[in-house]
Amino acid sequence: MASFSPPTNFTATSSLLSNHRNPIFITTLTHSNNSSYLLLSPLNSSLLTQAVITAVEPSPSPEHGNGSVTAVAPTTTTCPQVNAFEDPKWVAGTWDLTQFHNNGTTDWDSLIDAEARRRKWLEDNPESSSNDNPVVFDTSIIPWWAWMKRFHLPEAEQLNGRAAMIGFFMAYFVDSLTGVGLVDQMNNFLCKTLLFAAVAGVLLIRKNEDVETLKKLWEETTFYDKQWQATWQDQNSNTLQQD
Amino acid sequence: MRIFSPSNIAVDFGKTLKSNEFIAMLRREVLDSFLRSRAASAGATVIPALVTAIDLPPSPTAPYTIHYTLQNTYRRSLAVDVVIGADGANSRVAKSIGAGDYTCAIAFQERIKLPDEKMAYYENLAEMYVGNDVSPDFYGWVFPKCDHVAVGTGTVRSKQDIKLYQKGIRDRVHHKIKGGKLIKVEAHPIPEHPRPLRVRGRVALVGDAAGYVTKCSGEGIYFAAKSGRVCGNAVVKASEGGYKMIDECDLRREYLKIWDKEYVNTFRFLDLLQRVFYGSNAAREALVELCGDEYVQRMTFESYLYKKLAKGRVFDDAKMVMNTIGSLVKCNILGRKMEGLIL
Numbered sequence: 001m002a003s004f005s006p007p008t009n010f011t012a013t014s015s016l017l018s019n020h021r022n023p024i025f026i027t028t029l030t031h032s033n034n035s036s037y038l039l040l041s042p043l044n045s046s047l048l049t050q051a052v053i054t055a056v057e058p059s060p061s062p063e064h065g066n067g068s069v070t071a072v073a074p075t076t077t078t079c080p081q082v083n084a085f086e087d088p089k090w091v092a093g094t095w096d097l098t099q100f101h102n103n104g105t106t107d108w109d110s111l112i113d114a115e116a117r118r119r120k121w122l123e124d125n126p127e128s129s130s131n132d133n134p135v136v137f138d139t140s141i142i143p144w145w146a147w148m149k150r151f152h153l154p155e156a157e158q159l160n161g162r163a164a165m166i167g168f169f170m171a172y173f174v175d176s177l178t179g180v181g182l183v184d185q186m187n188n189f190l191c192k193t194l195l196f197a198a199v200a201g202v203l204l205i206r207k208n209e210d211v212e213t214l215k216k217l218w219e220e221t222t223f224y225d226k227q228w229q230a231t232w233q234d235q236n237s238n239t240l241q242q243d
Numbered sequence: 244m245r246i247f248s249p250s251n252i253a254v255d256f257g258k259t260l261k262s263n264e265f266i267a268m269l270r271r272e273v274l275d276s277f278l279r280s281r282a283a284s285a286g287a288t289v290i291p292a293l294v295t296a297i298d299l300p301p302s303p304t305a306p307y308t309i310h311y312t313l314q315n316t317y318r319r320s321l322a323v324d325v326v327i328g329a330d331g332a333n334s335r336v337a338k339s340i341g342a343g344d345y346t347c348a349i350a351f352q353e354r355i356k357l358p359d360e361k362m363a364y365y366e367n368l369a370e371m372y373v374g375n376d377v378s379p380d381f382y383g384w385v386f387p388k389c390d391h392v393a394v395g396t397g398t399v400r401s402k403q404d405i406k407l408y409q410k411g412i413r414d415r416v417h418h419k420i421k422g423g424k425l426i427k428v429e430a431h432p433i434p435e436h437p438r439p440l441r442v443r444g445r446v447a448l449v450g451d452a453a454g455y456v457t458k459c460s461g462e463g464i465y466f467a468a469k470s471g472r473v474c475g476n477a478v479v480k481a482s483e484g485g486y487k488m489i490d491e492c493d494l495r496r497e498y499l500k501i502w503d504k505e506y507v508n509t510f511r512f513l514d515l516l517q518r519v520f521y522g523s524n525a526a527r528e529a530l531v532e533l534c535g536d537e538y539v540q541r542m543t544f545e546s547y548l549y550k551k552l553a554k555g556r557v558f559d560d561a562k563m564v565m566n567t568i569g570s571l572v573k574c575n576i577l578g579r580k581m582e583g584l585i586l
Contacts, residue, residue, distance in 0.1 A: 119249065122249060122251065129370075147573055
C-alpha cells in the first residue's frame with residue numbers, strides 16, 4: 001500500500017510545484033504508461049525537486065499564505081499545469097475509446113483500470129474544475145456485462161460455493177442427528193428459518209470485518225431517530241417538574 | 244446547478260426545472276429585514292436589543308422574565324407568558340431552559356467579488372463540489388449572490404481543518420475565481436440534529452435553536468420559517484386568541500406533534516442519503532452519476548421545492564433503486580481498485 005502524506009504536507013508540496021516545472025516528474029509519468037501499477041510516487045519525485053527548488057530560489061512566493069484573511073486575491077499563482085492528470089488515452093475530457101481496442105473490440109477492463117487510476121490521481125492531486133477543459137466522461141458507456149463478468153461473477157462463485165458447502169454439511173449433520181432427510185427438512189419451519197439465516201449470513205458477512213460493519217451500521221441507522229425522539233422521552237420526567 | 248464529483252465529472256442538476264421553478268440563493272440580510280418589517284406591520288412590537296438572560300417562573304402561572312440590553316447600555320426586563328426561542332444555533336433561550344446540546348457542523352464561507360466576465364458564468368448557475376479535499380462529510384459550494392459569489396465549505400467531524408477544506412474548494416474553482424477580490428469571511432455553526440428538549444414549560448424553540456436542519460443539504464431556512472409559523476399558530480390556538488394561559492402539553496400537542504408528523508420523515512430520508520452518499524469518494528462519485536438521471540432530478544426538485552417527499556410512479560421508483568444500487572456497486576468497485584493502486 002502506498003504511503004500517503006496527510007493533506008497538509010501535500011498541499012504545501014503542490015503549491016511549491018505550481019510555480020516550477022518538474023521535468024523529473026513528467027518523464028516518470030510517460031515512462032510508466034505501460035506498467036500499470038508501479039508509477040513513481042509524485043511525492044518522491046517532488047521531494048527531489050524540492051531540494052533543487054530551494055537551492056535555486058530562496059523562498060516560495062508570498063502569495064502562498066493559505067489561511068490569510070487579508071489576502072487581496074484568493075491566489076495569484078500560475079495554473080498548476082504540472083499536477084494535472086495527463087494520459088495519452090485521456091483526450092478532451094474523456095477516454096478515447098479507439099485507443100482501448102483489443103482485437104477489434106473495446107477492452108473494457110483496461111478502461112475500468114484507467115478510470116480507477118485517474119480517480120486515484122485526482123484524489124491525491126485535486127484539480128481545479130475548468131470551463132475550458134471540462135470532464136465529459138460518462139461511466140455509463142461501460143456496458144453492464146463488462147462489470148458483471150469481471151467483478152460480480154467471481155464473487156458470486158465464491159459465495160455460492162460457501163452456501164453449497166454450508167448447506168451440504170448442515171443437511172448431513174441434521175440428518176445424522178435427527179434422522180430427518182433432506183426433503184422432510186425442507187418441509188419443517190425451523191429448518192426453513194435456519195436456511196434463510198444461513199443464506200443471509202453468507203450474503204452479508206463476506207469478510208471478517210463485516211460483522212463489526214453491520215453492527216455499526218445498525219447503530220448509525222437508529223441513532224438519528226433517537227435524537228429526534230429525545231424530546232418525547234423526557235415527557236414523563238418533565239410533567240413531574242412543571243414550572 | 245452543477246455538481247462536480249471528486250474527479251471533476253460534472254452533471255447539470257436542474258434540467259427538469261419548469262420556468263417558474265428555481266433554486267433560490269438567499270441573501271440573509273435582505274430576508275431578515277423583510278421578516279422583521281412584516282412582523283411589525285402585522286402588529287408586533289420590535290425591540291432591537293440583546294437578550295442576556297431569561298428567568299424561569301417560580302410557579303406555573305407566574306410570568307417569565309426576559310432581561311435585555313438596549314443600545315449596549317440600558318438594561319431592562321420584560322415579563323411575558325410565552326417565549327418562543329428563535330435565536331439560532333447558539334440560542335440563549337435554549338441554554339436558559341436547559342434544552343441540552345447538539346453536535347454542530349461548521350459552515351465556512353468567503354464572499355468573493357469576481358471580474359465581470361467571470362461573474363457572467365455564475366449569473367444563473369450555482370455549483371456544488373464533493374470530495375475528500377473539499378469536505379469529509381459535507382460539500383463545498385459556489386453560490387452566486389447577485390454581484391459576488393460565496394465560496395465555502397463545511398464539516399462536522401474535522402472542524403479544526405476547516406481552513407484546509409476552504410483552500411481545497413478554492414483550488415477546485417481556481418480558474419473560475421482567479422482575479423477575484425475577497426470581501427468577507429463568514430463562519431457559522433449548523434446544528435446536526437434536534438436538541439434533546441425542544442419545549443419546556445411555556446418556552447418553545449424553533450428553527451436553528453431547535454436544530455431543524457436537514458442533513459445532506461444543510462437546509463434550515465425553510466424549516467426555521469415554517470416551524471416559527473407552526474409554533475405561533477399553536478400558541479394562538481391553545482390560548483384561544485390570547486385569553487387563556489397555555490401550558491407545556493398544549494405546546495407539545497399543537498406544535499411538536501404536528502411538526503414531527505409532517506417533517507420527521509423528510510429529515511430521516513435526508514439523513515439516510517447523507518450516510519450513504521457522503522461517506523467516501525466512491526460514494527460521492529455514485530451520487531454524481533445518479534444525479535445525472537432525469538427521474539432523480541425531477542423527484543429531488545419536487546421534494547425540495549414543495550417540501551414533501553414526492554410520490555413518483557412505482558416502476559420508475561424501482562428503476563431508480565436499481566440504478567442506485569448499480570451505481571454504488573460500480574463506484575465502490577472502482578474505489579477498491581483505487582485503494583490497491585500506488586500512484
